[in-house]
Amino acid sequence: MADFPFDIVGLDLDGTLLETHRDLGAAVNHALVVGGQEPVPLAGIEGLIGGGAKAMLRRVTDSRGGLPEDEFQVLYKALLAYYADHNSDHTRPYPGVEDTLGAITARGARLALITNKFESFARQILDALGLAQRFDVILGGDTLGKGRSKPAPDPLLEARAMLGGGSFVYVGDSSYDVAAARAAGVPVVVAGYGYCDRPPTELGGDAVIDSFAELVPALERLGER
């Protein structure tokens, strides 16, 4: 077995491993309709993803003048209730995900899934897609508690510690991911095909991939630095 340059590969979920915007968009729009508001066009959904469902909804309501907190909470609860039942309707892995995850673990590295989604939703979706078993650790935005989700470095550092330490690289698609990796002091690969909130080359990662299938060669190049 050839040497792999990293002991642990940390992976973001939405926009990195999975195309989730249709189900997230449906959940946000369900909540907006419950609140008597206009839905967001599907094309506008992608740029809202990355900070978790609450941040997503907040960005929409704030852009429309904001809502009193109690009203916001009603919408947020409606979003969560809808998403609990519809988080895997149209959610799919990007091309190359299953083979690439298999190739990484075959070479002896371990996989940590680190998302800003609730851990329960991440597990539910990964189970539905038959991917949950691939990961040695799954951490959601709520796993470590308030203030300890990306862009904080905590989930990356915690995942590395849970796996006994070692060289760690992170892969994600948004500024939350790059900031978390920088704060954790680990290299980061940008999934340029994902829900990047800035042009991928401007996110400040160490490399950009245009397809998940490019990940292994990108990690090999990073490892040579």
Ligand SMILES: O=C(O)COP(=O)(O)O
């Ligand atoms: O649900 C979100 O907005 C973010 O999820 P991610 O951290 O997996 O990209």
Ligand SMILES: [Mg+2]
């Ligand atoms: Mg993401």
